Amino acid sequence: MGTETSVPKRLAVVLLVVVLLGAVPTGVAAQSESTVGGTVVVEEGETIEDLEAVAGTVVVEGTVTGDVSAAAGDVRIESGGEVGGDLETASGSVTIDGTVAGDVDVGAGNVAVGEDGTVGGDFTAGAGNVVVDGTLEGDAAIGAETITLGEGASIAGDLRYNGDLQGNTDAVAGSITEDSTLGFDIAPTLQPLASWLVSLYTLALNLLLGAALLALFPRFSDGVAERVATDPLRTGAVGFGVLIGVPILLVAAAITIIGIPFSIVGGFAFALVVWVGIVYGRFAVAAWLLGYADLENRWLALVVGMIGGAILAQLPFVGGLLNVLILLLGLGALAWGLYTRRRTPGTREPEHRDRIGPDEPAGD
Incomplete structure (x- = not known):
């Protein structure tokens, strides 16, 4: 019995680790990298x-000796960043403040070559x-609703x-030539498309985090939903207090030299708590609403809430x-639950409970 029930718990822990790794900025350290992530960074x-x-x-802050190909909400070649080959991207926005030695071929909602930006091709x-x-050392072909050449612009070719x-x-x-064959009709659709891609990625992360929380802490998760349903006003007030109070405490801690490391670590921890609060809030509200239709399945509530x-x-x-x-509801219910749990230590999470509501006898 113990071995059978420990397997889902271990899987949930692995799932939680994967979610947390997927949510943080991903540094690129390989010689040649193909990656999917929330934020991908070539570090300085x-x-x-x-x-x-x-x-x-x-984000490219360091050096890519070859090509960069990206589909993203935002692509930035920072000042000091270098791309030795070509840059090809479809994204919501593209900003070049560094150097691209090769050609640039982009489709985006907004494109900017800053004063320090240089395109060699x-x-x-x-x-x-x-x-x-900035500086364009080759020819330029631009189709856009608005094309602005700044005072620092330099285009060596046509x-x-x-x-x-x-x-x-x-x-x-x-030479400067108007060419009606250069299209930009597709460009305005790229930014919302990129936004939807980011939203789908965020949805997947939220679903995975929620699944890990429900699998690891089923009774606590049900308690969160119950608190939101039974006392939403007080729960929301607690959440507001946490959302305002904790940052004030972190700033106060940063005033002293000794408190700075605690403030930094606390900031990251609080960001994680807020994320969990978002997931729990959506789960709890969905469970509350589904309860009116006599649908008390936590997994259904998770999916409905996240979507x-x-x-x-x-x-x-x-x-x-x-x-x-x-x-605010999720953060308040989470804080309330953690406070209650601390005052009544020793409780254990039951196995194999799929309903949201009063405790039921554990199944076989």
Whole structure:
């Protein structure tokens, strides 16, 4: 019996570790890397050959000696970052403040080449808005609704464009030609598409974290749902107090030199607690609502809650406000549950319970 029940627990622990690793920024240290992650970073001082990434954010602070290919919400070549080959990306936004030695071929909602940005090859972009304030050493072909050449811009070759060209056209050493064949109609769709890809990735992480929490702490999770359903006002007030009070305490701790390390570690720990609060809040609200339909299955509540929260996140203003309220409920129920558990130590989580509600006899 003990061996059989310990296997799901071990799997849940492994699942939780995988989720936490997937949620933190991923450093790239391999010679050639293909990766999927929330944030993919080539750290300052690191050198790799090539990078292929699907992520929420891709950041190059170090050196990629070869090519960079990315599908992401945001792609940034930071000041000091170097790409020795080509940059190809479809993303919500692209910012080049470093150096790309080869060609740049991007489709994005917004593209910017900063004052410190340099592109050694040809520059091709289809976007909603393009701002060039750096150096393009080859030819440029830009299709965008708005194309702005800043005072620091320098284009050594020819410029072909389609859209509203503004700014410092004297920055172009070659010819300037309007070319209606350069399209940018697809560019405005890339930013919401990238946003949805990031949302799907976040949804998957939230589902995995929720599954690990339900598998490891079934009674505690049911208690969270029960607290939200029975006393939402007080639970939300507790959550508001935690959300405001803990950061104040962390800032106060950082005032002293001894407290700085505790404040930093506490900040990371609190961020994790807030994430758990978001997951628990969505789970608890879904369980509460499903209870009115006599559907008291925790796994169904988890799926409905995570999908519902992801949909709310896409709604302007109202969705964000509702998700904040759900966070307060989840954070309050979590804090309340941890406080109660500390005052009554020694309780153990039962095995094989699928319903949300009063404790039931354990099955075989």
